[in-house]
Amino acid sequence: MKVFVIDIDKCSGCHNCQIACKDEHCGNDWMPYAAPQPNSGQFWMRVKQKDHGQVPKVRVEYTPWMCMHCDNPACEAAAPEAVSKRDDGLVIIDPVKSKGKRELVDACPYGAIFYNEELDIPQKCTGCAHLVDQGELPHCVDLCATGALRFGDESEFADEIANAETFDFGGAAPRVYYLNRPHLFIGGEVWDPVDDEIIEGAKVTLTMPDGTTRETETDDFGDFWFRRIDEGTYDVRIEAAGYQSAERTGIELRESLNLGDFPLNRA
Numbered sequence: 001m002k003v004f005v006i007d008i009d010k011c012s013g014c015h016n017c018q019i020a021c022k023d024e025h026c027g028n029d030w031m032p033y034a035a036p037q038p039n040s041g042q043f044w045m046r047v048k049q050k051d052h053g054q055v056p057k058v059r060v061e062y063t064p065w066m067c068m069h070c071d072n073p074a075c076e077a078a079a080p081e082a083v084s085k086r087d088d089g090l091v092i093i094d095p096v097k098s099k100g101k102r103e104l105v106d107a108c109p110y111g112a113i114f115y116n117e118e119l120d121i122p123q124k125c126t127g128c129a130h131l132v133d134q135g136e137l138p139h140c141v142d143l144c145a146t147g148a149l150r151f152g153d154e155s156e157f158a159d160e161i162a163n164a165e166t167f168d169f170g171g172a173a174p175r176v177y178y179l180n181r182p183h184l185f186i187g188g189e190v191w192d193p194v195d196d197e198i199i200e201g202a203k204v205t206l207t208m209p210d211g212t213t214r215e216t217e218t219d220d221f222g223d224f225w226f227r228r229i230d231e232g233t234y235d236v237r238i239e240a241a242g243y244q245s246a247e248r249t250g251i252e253l254r255e256s257l258n259l260g261d262f263p264l265n266r267a
């Protein structure tokens with residue numbers, strides 16, 4: 001069974017994968033898996049961008065997004081006569097049998113299916129089944145310059161899959177695995193208002209929504225970061241030798257948050 005493994009840390013947002021998909025499928029007929037993709041209006045592969053935080057603590061997250069080749073495909077449930085799952089796990093919309101089946105566009109919870117008005121068929125990523133059949137890589141994977149996109153047998157990626165996450169909408173059981181999703185962060189800066197200097201090495205304690213704590217220290221810019229956390233209510237406490245401690249409680253985290261400055265008064 002094949003899987004895609006996508007490492008978010010390695011994705012630079014260059015959109016090579018998106019262009020590669022267009023290059024492989026626009027104007028090219030890969031029957032029985034895919035009729036030609038139109039030149040515009042369809043993105044079998046796209047790169048979603050999300051900006052986290054507030055200036056100057058900002059991080060951009062790029063997420064390559066395509067058909068998840070689900071093990072429980074909602075598209076197949078909506079039109080079993082037109083959609084099939086191959087033995088290697090790739091989900092294919094039959095370009096002939098799917099004619100007129102516009103309802104497939106809304107059936108996919110990932111927004112991965114597009115309608116070709118000219119041909120009157122729904123279309124999506126085929127996993128480049130025509131290349132996989134020849135022992136080659138999907139074109140988007142082949143052209144990813146940073147190694148963020150990988151594809152292969154599930155058994156080869158056992159370690160990555162054990163550390164990966166999926167976007168499992170409604171029990172779809174996707175076959176696209178994501179590594180190093182950033183989730184949310186809390187950050188801030190600690191400084192001495194008398195000397196007008198940042199404070200390096202201050203101890204910062206984060207109380208998590210479940211009451212457990214994480215600790216870090218301010219870096220040589222006086223900054224602290226708690227990364228890969230999720231929505232919830234947090235407390236932050238800051239301690240530094242020779243200073244009064246400071247804290248902020250009841251922080252309602254919905255999006256990544258720059259808490260801003262923490263000026264510490266001398267003890």
Ligand code: SF4
Nearest residue numbers: 067068070074075108
């Ligand atoms: S992501 Fe959408 S189109 Fe792809 S297999 Fe799942 S339900 Fe079907």
Ligand code: SF4
Nearest residue numbers: 021045125128138140
């Ligand atoms: S696997 Fe092929 S069809 Fe799917 S997004 Fe990549 S290039 Fe496009």
